[in-house]
Amino acid sequence: MDLDDPIDISWRLVDDWGTDWLATYWPAAVAWALAAVCLAALLLLRRLRPLSSRRRRSAQAAAWGSLGGLSLILGVALAVNTWVGYFPSGDALGRWLDRSRTELGAVSPAGDGTDPAAPAQRGRAFQTVVEVEGHPADGAWVYLPPGYDAAGDERRYPVVYALHGAPGSAADWFAGGQIDVVVDGLIDAGAVPPLIVVAPDLNGGGQPVGHEPLNHPGGAQVEDYVVRDVVAWADRRLRTLADADHRMVAGMSAGGFGALVYGLHSPEVFAGVISIMPYTIPQAADVLADPAALRRNSPLELIAARPGASGQQIFLGQGDRESSAEAEAINQALRAQGQDSTLRIYPGLDHNWTAARAIMPYGLVWVAQRLGWERPA
Secondary structure, X not given: OOOOOOOOOXXXXXXXXXXXXXXXXXXXXXXXXXXXHHHHHHHHXXXXXXXXXXXXXXXXXXXXXXXHHHHHHHHHHHHHHHHHOOOOOHHHHHHHHOOOOEOHHHOOOOOOOOOOOOOOOOOEEEEEEEEEOOEEEEXXXXXXXXXXXXXXXXXXXXXXXXXXXOOOOOOHHHHOOOHHHHHXXXXXXXXXXXXXXXXXXXXXXXXXXXXXXXXXXXXXXXXXXXXXHHHHHHHHHOOEOOOHHHEEEEEEOHHHHHHHHHHHHOOOOOOEEEEEOOOOOOOOHHHHOOHHHHHHOOHHHHHHHOOOOOOOEEEEEEEOOOOOHHHHHHHHHHHHOOOEEEEEEEOOOOOOHHHHHHHHHHHHHHHHHHHOOOOOO
16 A cells, blocks of 8 residues: 555445445535425415415424424534544444444454354454443443454454544544444555454543543543553453554544654553644643643653654654644654654645544554554465
8 A cells, every 4th residue: 555645535435335425415415405495385385375274384384494494404414524524424323323232242352253244354343341440431442353253263463542532432433433444444455464443432431521531630541541451451351462562552633642642651552653633732721731731741842851762653644724833843853853753644634534534544554564563465
């Protein structure tokens, strides 16, 4: 896979119901057209000579008005979704709506053939629960590669920890990011080896929050939870290659910021970092108000305070429809230390899930290749 090739993600969503229309503006246009029809019907009702009782005409007007209002709201929602790119297909929407597929019992340290009907060229994705002593049980989404469930398979796999944005949830990389479909395609193309993806919930056990997944002064210690607890849980429950050289941490927006901070803090845990849409200063009010926390969570200060480059591979990526000044500053600071890093800016992409979904495969390939992850023969 050439990292400089034009972006084409259509092949990754083959057979994903709704891809051909939900990712376009046509559904919004249809909804708005229906709203216009309802408005025309209302106007016509007012112009025509009453042929029925006032009560009946009022009921008809209410029905047309309600349908028109709902169609207008639906059109706005569909248009926003198309721009944000969160539900690129019917399957993505179904994953977000389906909160019932918790399969903790299906995660086995040994291959047990739990899903023999799954196509051999595809892995499987499911929700589970991260159980950590002394911490509230939090949800996570997991992707297991093709062959993981084959009877007698004892192979161990590298792991990508995917961090969602803010606000967000564990489902985001599997709904908006379609990361399992993307990884299936990369494995099938021989661009990366079979690997595991773990996407934990980063909300401190509560409702979605609008800040980065950091250690917050006097609050949730989200970084510690991921770096210490989630990684240990995955190494305990899944057949992982449990060393830094076979771990990446990745994310978009606030999750991309978190991935970069985690990587800079813990090179002994994550040898690979994919930071999509990175920035230089945290936005959480409690971190900004605490000078020590601000220093500890500002990438440029973290880089400047290091004694030198680490052995990590750091990929920075974003679209060209937002300023790249902060990403360039981060990359320049890393390269000045001799750090292995790259910044890729892709045309036609904005700050949304469409961009995250398009950029992630390039980051996965770049980091996996440079870490020497063995690809299938």
